[in-house]
Amino acid sequence: MKIEWALNHMPVVASLMNNCKKEKPFEGITISAVLHVTKETAVLVKALKECGARVLLAGSNPLSTQDDVAAALAKDGIEVYAWKGETEEEYFWAIRKIIEDGNPDIVIDDGGDLHVTIHKEYPQLAEKIIGGTEETTTGVIRLKAMEKDGVLKYPVIAVNDALTKFMFDNRYGTGQSTIDGILRATNVLIAGKKVVVAGYGWCGRGIAMRMRGMGARVIVTEVDPLRALEAVHDGFDVMPMDDAAKVGDIFVTATGNINVIRKEHFLKMKNGAILANAGHFNVEIDVKSLEALAVSKRRIRPYVDEYKLPDGRKIYLLAEGRLVNLVAAEGHPSEVMDMSFANQFLSVKYLIENKGKLEPKVYKVPHEIDSEVARRKLNAMGIKIDTLTEEQKRYLESW
Structure with missing residues (x-):
């Protein structure tokens, strides 16, 4: 019921999932993800699975997992290794589990522990990963440090730096x-x-x-x-x-x-x-x-x-x-995570479509993805905006 509630309040992710159910762009792709196991995360990983991916999930905080959500995802075919109250040892065991069992093509992270663990302990695996994403400021800071030190082995999209993420998720969420x-x-x-x-x-x-x-x-x-x-x-x-x-x-x-x-x-x-x-x-x-x-x-x-x-x-x-908001409460409202996880979904799709074309660097979310998420969110809210006339476009392009 909690996942259903979140889905009803996440129309952008829902629309992306419905659009790609038939074509299944993630068919044959294994995704290992370290995220807060909440009802909103459930909507994202279910969308990835519906669109063809095999998904393995571990928690990104020992105290933030919602056990009922983890159990529901496990019943739905998601390979979940997370429970509330993990010890630090158990937390890293779960991260290693989704790496070893998954042998992932794509990695999704919140905080950087998955990326760092892969690079430190599974360097050969890192060489075959298509790319990854990073959800939060802390993780992006760590990844940029890895890039600066020349150790980053695959491209990572800094989802946290998308305008439709940090201006809404970080601020209002x-x-x-x-x-x-x-x-x-x-x-x-x-x-x-x-x-x-x-x-x-x-x-x-x-x-x-x-x-x-x-x-x-x-x-x-x-x-x-x-x-x-x-x-x-x-x-x-x-x-x-x-x-x-x-x-x-x-x-x-x-x-x-x-x-x-x-x-x-x-x-x-x-x-x-x-x-x-x-x-x-x-x-x-x-x-x-x-x-x-x-x-x-x-x-x-x-x-x-x-x-x-x-x-x-x-x-x-x-x-x-x-994290007080995820330990003592439920984390961000579904409506704001809708945009954050739409960016995750589209960034994963972008990485797959551009396999082999990206250097091992930290990339911003492409502007067209940011704009697409904003457009879909406005449409879901029933809000229309103006468009430039051809005359206005020519004026802005001239010097």
């Missing part, structure tokens, strides 16, 4: 679902709270915007002067984390970097401060330092751990420092 996760975990009132958002990329923008919409007084911390300046002009207070730590009630990290909130910040926080992470990996909040500082730790609600410091102050960590 992360903005809404992060608050959803915080509220489900804590049920605190957002209005009147001082919320510190670390990072003003597209995810940070979305979180800050939505927090303000719920009545929070938002503070942004940044290392990039341009983004900091933008946050100021968007009406937010901007200050270093050292200063924000003293006044914040709720802290949300969304940077893709390590130890953004660390020991010196914990020591300055108010009693009752709440910490949440919206970045892909559980490295943005220095949990090890918090564990070392605390004299006691206890779980007081699902996904809420209380750390008591030597002076009696209490700090509350949500979702063990992992």
Whole structure:
């Protein structure tokens, strides 16, 4: 039922699936994917299967898998190796399983662990892979580093960098679902709270915007002067984390970097401060330092751990420092994942159609794919737009 609900709210992916059911462009192609196993992901992998692919799926976070969705996909012929609450060892076992059992032609990743594992442990397999895609900012950063170091062995399309992905998924999806996760975990009132958002990329923008919409007084911390300046002009207070730590009630990290909130910040926080992470990996909040500082730790609600410091102050960590929107809630709404996963679907199709023509580099999503996704989404929403006249086209092409 959850998958059916998602499909009903993902008209772009549904239309792509219906268009290619007969021609089956992915016939004979094996796809290994590491994604958050949610109802929206189920729609994507079912679409790939309906269009001819063999699909193997592992989770991209030990705590984000929806077990009922994984079970439903397994019954439907998807080879799923994911369950909620995996250990780190089990998490990487599942990734190796979909590599070894699949011997994939195409790889789809969210975070970069699949790409990195293939390159480090299965270099011969990497040589025969047609190409891959990457769903999130963290993974794209890692892949660009691999390209820079000259170790990337196949072309990868940075789906995260598609306009119809990051401007909507990262901003509106992360903005809404992060608050959803915080509220489900804590049920605190957002209005009147001082919320510190670390990072003003597209995810940070979305979180800050939505927090303000719920009545929070938002503070942004940044290392990039341009983004900091933008946050100021968007009406937010901007200050270093050292200063924000003293006044914040709720802290949300969304940077893709390590130890953004660390020991010196914990020591300055108010009693009752709440910490949440919206970045892909559980490295943005220095949990090890918090564990070392605390004299006691206890779980007081699902996904809420209380750390008591030597002076009696209490700090509350949500979702063990992992993605709060996918651990404590359901992740992004189906409507926004519709565009992200339409980009995934069309990027896989593009890689297959251009087999052997692309160098082992990180590529942007082709503009025609971005435009096609936007057109299909507008059509599904019943929205029409203008088109250029021939005279207008000639005018824009002239100098």
